[in-house]
Amino acid sequence: MAPQDCACEGRSAPKFVFYETTFIDLKNTLEDCFSFLGASSLMYLIGKGCGLRFYRRLKNSPTSDYLKTFVDYKREEGWGEFRFELGDGHGKIYLRGGFESRGSISNGVPVCNFTKGFIEGFLSGVFRKNLKLREAACTAKGDPECIFEILV
Numbered sequence: 510m511a512p513q514d515c516a517c518e519g520r521s522a523p524k525f526v527f528y529e530t531t532f533i534d535l536k537n538t539l540e541d542c543f544s545f546l547g548a549s550s551l552m553y554l555i556g557k558g559c560g561l562r563f564y565r566r567l568k569n570s571p572t573s574d575y576l577k578t579f580v581d582y583k584r585e586e587g588w589g590e591f592r593f594e595l596g597d598g599h600g601k602i603y604l605r606g607g608f609e610s611r612g613s614i615s616n617g618v619p620v621c622n623f624t625k626g627f628i629e630g631f632l633s634g635v636f637r638k639n640l641k642l643r644e645a646a647c648t649a650k651g652d653p654e655c656i657f658e659i660l661v
Contacts, residue, residue, distance in 0.1 A: 529608055529611060529612050530612070532608070532609070533612050533613060536548060536552060536613075539551055539552065545616075549620075549622045550622075552622040552623040552626065553622040553623065553625060553626040554626060555623060555626065556622065556623035556624060556625065556626025556627040556628075556629075556630065557626035557627065557629050557630035557633075558626075558630060559623075559626075559627055559630065560626060560627035560628060560629060560630025560631035560632075560633075560634070561630035561631065561633060561634050562630075563579075563627070563630075563631055564630070564631045564633075564634030564635055565634060567579075568634070575631075575635050576593050576595075576635070579591065579631060580592075580593070587608055588604075588607065588608050588624070589604050589605055589606040589607040589608060589655075590604070590605045590606055591603070591604055592604075592605075595659075598659075599659055600658075600659045601645075601656055601657065601658050601659070602628055602642070602656070602657040602659075603654050603655070603656055603657075604621075604624065604654060604655040604656075604657070605653075605654040605655075606648075607621055607624055607648065607654075607655050608624075609621040609622075609623055609624045610647055610648040610649040610655060611648070613649040614649065615647060615649035615650045617650060618647075618650070619644035619645075619646075619647035619649070619650065619655070620647060620649045621644055621647060621649075621655055621657075624655070624657075625642050625644050625657055628642060628657055629641065629642045632659070640659055640660075641659070641660040642657045642658065642659055642660065643657070643658050643660055644656070644657055645657070645658045
C-alpha cells in the first residue's frame with residue numbers, strides 16, 4: 510500500500526512533497542531563532558507528537574503489523590531504510606540513508622531529533638508505555654548508519 514493511498518487515514522490523502530533542502534532550511538531557521546539546543550528540542554517534541562499520531566491512525570486501520578507498515582510507509586516517503594531489533598523492554602532501531610542526516614552538518618552530536626522523536630512517539634503508542642530513545646550513532650557524524658537505542 511503506497512502512502513498516497515493512506516489507509517491509516519481512513520481516506521485517500523493528497524501527497525505533499527517537502528524537499529530535504531526545505532527541511533534543512535526549517536531546522537536552520539529554528540536554530541537562528543532558538544539556538545541549536547532550542548531547535549533540537551522543538552524538532553524532537555514535534556517528531557514525538559507526529560509519531561504518536563501516526564500510530565493512532567494506524568491502530569484504526571486494517572493492519573496489525575505496525576512495525577512492517579512503519580518501515581514500508583517511511584521507505585516510500587523517502588525517510589530511509591529502517592530496521593527494528595526489539596526485545597523485552599530494550600532494542601535498537603537502525604536507519605540507513607535517513608533524510609534528516611542527509612545534507613546535515615554535525616558538530617559532533619547526532620542531528621536526527623525529529624526522527625528520534627517520531628520513532629519514540631510511534632513505539633510508545635505501539636507498546637503503550639512512554640519510551641525514551643538515544644541516538645547512539647548518526648550518519649551526519651560519519652557513522653555508517655543512524656542507530657537509536659531504547660533506554661531502559
